[in-house]
Amino acid sequence: MKVLEKAPAKINLSLDVLGKRSDGYHEVKMVMTSIDLADRVECGDLSENRILVRTSAPYVPEDERNFAYQAAQCIRETYRINRGVEIMIKKNIPVAAGLAGGSTDAAATIRALDKLWGIGMSYEEMLEIAAKIGSDVAFCIKGGTALATGRGEKITPLPSLPPCWVVLVKPTVSISTAQIYKELDSQPIMHPDVEAMMRAIEEEDFQTICRLLGNSLESVTMKKVADIAKIKEQMKGIGAEGILMSGSGPTVFALTQHESRMQRLMNGMRGYCSQVFAVRLCKPFPLLSEHE
Numbered sequence: 303m304k305v306l307e308k309a310p311a312k313i314n315l316s317l318d319v320l321g322k323r324s325d326g327y328h329e330v331k332m333v334m335t336s337i338d339l340a341d342r343v344e345c346g347d348l349s350e351n352r353i354l355v356r357t358s359a360p361y362v363p364e365d366e367r368n369f370a371y372q373a374a375q376c377i378r379e380t381y382r383i384n385r386g387v388e389i390m391i392k393k394n395i396p397v398a399a400g401l402a403g404g405s406t407d408a409a410a411t412i413r414a415l416d417k418l419w420g421i422g423m424s425y426e427e428m429l430e431i432a433a434k435i436g437s438d439v440a441f442c443i444k445g446g447t448a449l450a451t452g453r454g455e456k457i458t459p460l461p462s463l464p465p466c467w468v469v470l471v472k473p474t475v476s477i478s479t480a481q482i483y484k485e486l487d488s489q490p491i492m493h494p495d496v497e498a499m500m501r502a503i504e505e506e507d508f509q510t511i512c513r514l515l516g517n518s519l520e521s522v523t524m525k526k527v528a529d530i531a532k533i534k535e536q537m538k539g540i541g542a543e544g545i546l547m548s549g550s551g552p553t554v555f556a557l558t559q560h561e562s563r564m565q566r567l568m569n570g571m572r573g574y575c576s577q578v579f580a581v582r583l584c585k586p587f588p589l590l591s592e593h594e
């Protein structure tokens with residue numbers, strides 16, 4: 303048997319870093335939303351009792367360093383499962399881009415193995431496994447739009463955003479999330495208004511959502527990647543309702559409700575960067591346990 307799961311990327315609409323914790327992580331308060339730029343994760347039976355990971359992208363590890371591998375390992379140990387699995391990952395999400403590519407593959411693996419192995423995990427049980435793999439995996443279990451707190455693993459669902467286009471531009475450099483959080487510690491922190499962002503989402507006020515876009519990590523990554531400021535400037539010139547860097551970067555996204563602006567952004571940015579995408583938002587996943 304085989305189970306295929308879609309694994310959507312995320313963008314951070316508001317990312318506030320509240321401070322450094324004693325465990326080395328940073329306390330965050332973020333509003334995230336899933337976008338329709340997605341990997342595909344297929345989990346199938348393997349005759350040998352081991353985990354085999356294959357990916358379509360070069361430079362993505364296929365051993366125990368892969369987050370999908372780690373998710374499968376964690377589930378096998380937690381639920382004492384003596385079955386092998388072959389995990390095929392078709393990568394469409396740029397790697398180390400601030401879009402949670404690895405985290406969403408891990409979350410998709412958790413959803414897939416719950417079905418393949420008939421475990422019947424609750425949402426809370428999935429979140430527990432997710433938190434062991436990485437801070438962003440918990441959000442990716444259900445996706446949609448949500449507030450993430452703690453180190454990112456505590457999830458409160460929010461209403462969907464008004465329909466819009468998301469245009470993404472990924473500069474060629476890749477970024478280490480750990481390095482960006484480390485460098486933030488020696489700099490003054492800009493705090494976006496996360497509460498106001500949540501109110502704007504509740505009120506379906508697209509213009510205010512765009513005005514409130516903010517990310518504490520943006521200025522840190524911008525100092526390392528000069529392209530980010532240039533991309534933001536160009537996108538502003540072409541016209542978008544809101545523009546921000548996602549996560550630790552370096553991907554920059556623009557939001558617009560106008561198809562003509564989306565087209566102009568695509569055409570304008572393609573000449574500048576090789577990785578440019580225009581996508582819609584993604585709805586949250588209905589989980590099996592919620593139908594009971």
Ligand SMILES: C[C@@](CO)(OP(=O)(O)O)[C@H](O)COP(=O)(O)OP(=O)(O)OC[C@H]1O[C@@H](n2ccc(N)nc2=O)[C@H](O)[C@@H]1O
Nearest residue numbers: 326327328400401402436437438453479480483549550551
């Ligand atoms: C910045 C964000 C925003 O959504 O996304 P990305 O840019 O990675 O997509 C996340 O906070 C990234 O989450 P994730 O990529 O899962 O991080 P993890 O694997 O848990 O941690 C990688 C490293 O980042 C640092 N880290 C991560 C999360 C956090 N709240 N505080 C931290 O200080 C730690 O140094 C940790 O060792």
Ligand SMILES: Nc1ncnc2c1ncn2[C@@H]1O[C@H](COP(=O)(O)OP(=O)(O)O)[C@@H](O)[C@H]1O
Nearest residue numbers: 367368369397398399400401402403404405407
């Ligand atoms: N399934 C996976 N897909 C992509 N990267 C992965 C995966 N599993 C582990 N990684 C590792 O995670 C690192 C961060 O990648 P990614 O999750 O795409 O970035 P980000 O945290 O910026 O969104 C990569 O450098 C890669 O080595």
